[in-house]
Amino acid sequence: MSRSAFSHLLVLSNASPSSLLYRPRIPSRFFNNRRHRHNFKCLCTLPPSQSNEAPLQSSSPSPSPSPSPPLKKRIVSGIQPTGSVHLGNYLGAIKNWIPLQDVYETLFFIVDLHAITLPYDAQELSKATRTTAAIYLACGVDVSKASVFVQSHVRAHVELMWLLSSATPIGWLNRMIQFKEKSRKMGDENVGVALLTYPVLMASDILLYQSDLVPVGEDQKQHLELTRELAGRLNFLYGGRKWKKMGGRGGAIFKVPEPLIPPSGARVMSLSDGLSKMSKSAPSDQSRINLLDPKDVVANKIKRCKTDSYPGMEFDNPDRPECNNLLTIYQLVSGKTKEEVSQECQDMNWGTFKTLLADSIIDHLHPIQVRYEEIMYDSAYLDRILVEGATKATNIADATLNNVYQAMGFLKR
Structure with missing residues (x-):
């Protein structure tokens, strides 16, 4: 993120978090000292010690305690x-x-x-x-x-x-x-x-x-x-x-x-430069779609955004960063898969695609803008x-x- 965003989020699949680790370079001297190697204890909750008193006999077995929900x-x-x-x-x-x-x-x-x-x-x-x-x-x-x-x-x-x-x-x-x-x-x-x-x-x-x-x-x-x-x-x-x-x-x-x-x-790029991240600090408001932009402003920004002269639409062509960015935005706001977007848009010209993209963004943002007004009113x-x-x-x-x-x-x- 730019410094405006503290972080970007990810919905985890069944993969364990350990498979996604980014290991920092923590100086080895923090952990190689034998004297301190065992200082960090497992803070697990231990079961209470058993009483020396014999338990009362019961004609029916005691019900098993229900396990506590995991934290x-x-x-x-x-x-x-x-x-x-x-x-x-x-x-x-x-x-x-x-x-x-x-x-x-x-x-x-x-x-x-x-x-x-x-x-x-x-x-x-x-x-x-x-x-x-x-x-x-x-x-x-x-x-x-x-x-x-x-x-x-x-x-x-x-x-x-x-x-x-x-x-x-x-x-x-x-x-x-x-x-x-x-x-x-x-x-x-x-x-x-x-x-x-x-x-x-x-x-x-x-x-x-x-x-x-x-x-x-x-x-x-x-x-x-x-x-x-x-x-x-x-x-x-x-x-x-x-x-x-x-x-x-x-x-x-x-x-x-x-x-x-x-x-x-998940990394959305600028509308005026497909190699630069969409940013609050960019001098031109034309470079970004703000969540509260009216629909006519959204349509105008998409109409004027930077494109290229290649025919058709395609993902992942390094020579077409703007095309990849706009297709990605469409994929994310439409909820479609990358394959579905590729098939739908591969033969479109820029005029047709920009209209489709602008309408999709407007439709996606409309309920957010309505709810925002309700919250700000109260x-x-x-x-x-x-x-x-x-x-x-x-x-x-x-x-x-x-x-x-x-x-x-x-x-x-």
Whole structure:
């Protein structure tokens, strides 16, 4: 994702998560020291010890206790409120959140703290935050299954970031590709410290909730690698027996999260350049379809989008990136398979296909836009959802934060 999207999501098939792992380069010195090798204990729940008293005899056998339902694995994800949520954010992330709600414990938040790492409009921030939250709900996020909240409403994000920063080598941050690219564009004199430390805040977002899985796109792999390295580093420096001596339970302080890589086709490209990702920060609004664009605007953007001079339509031709992108968008909004789209569109000219694509996008976005208007009209409902989501998130986050403070030696509040 661009920095506007915290992650892109993937619906898992029957493949085990371990088959999808992206292994970071955690320094081997964290794990090769014989003294600390066994510090991280399995925190399984043990059955209660048996009583020495003989059980009462019964004429009928005791019923077997029903097994406890397995705990769901946890996923967190979010999107920045700067700019308009566009088709790339939706197809690459939000749309995929919906089925995940039934499989995982899910927390979806609006990452407003990340939004201030670059110049922004302060008067628009709160408005855009509410708009983004309403779009989450309009797209199908079900608050009976998932928590929706605003990042800055859970203060533990910033507190944990500071604690993590104390153990983050500056060299790890200097190697971040996105920082290098954006600081080069802005000039070193104008770059804020927050742009450099942005990945530490992202690590805080993930580790705070003891996340099991993190959806990532190609441009966020490096940030997740840093998160995994920080989890390993803090576990080594302060976990295990060291934490137990501080009065804690011992073992690992943080779960080391695993990545979920989005399927091919989830990466939606710009309408004006098939080699660049659709982005909120692109200077031209013509480069993207915003989820709230009226139907005449959608039709006009598709009519004017960049194409090529080749006959017919085809996927996966490296000389035709725009064709591949527009076919992919059609596939995703129509719900058809790649093979069905190929067969349907292979002999179409650009005029016919653009009309088909525009109509499909308009039809797909219409119910989202109707639901969005309903949610925004009932401001009390939206406020209640965000308060409830922040309360639940705070309960989880504070438990992690208190453990970190304890393990790092702070005086108990």
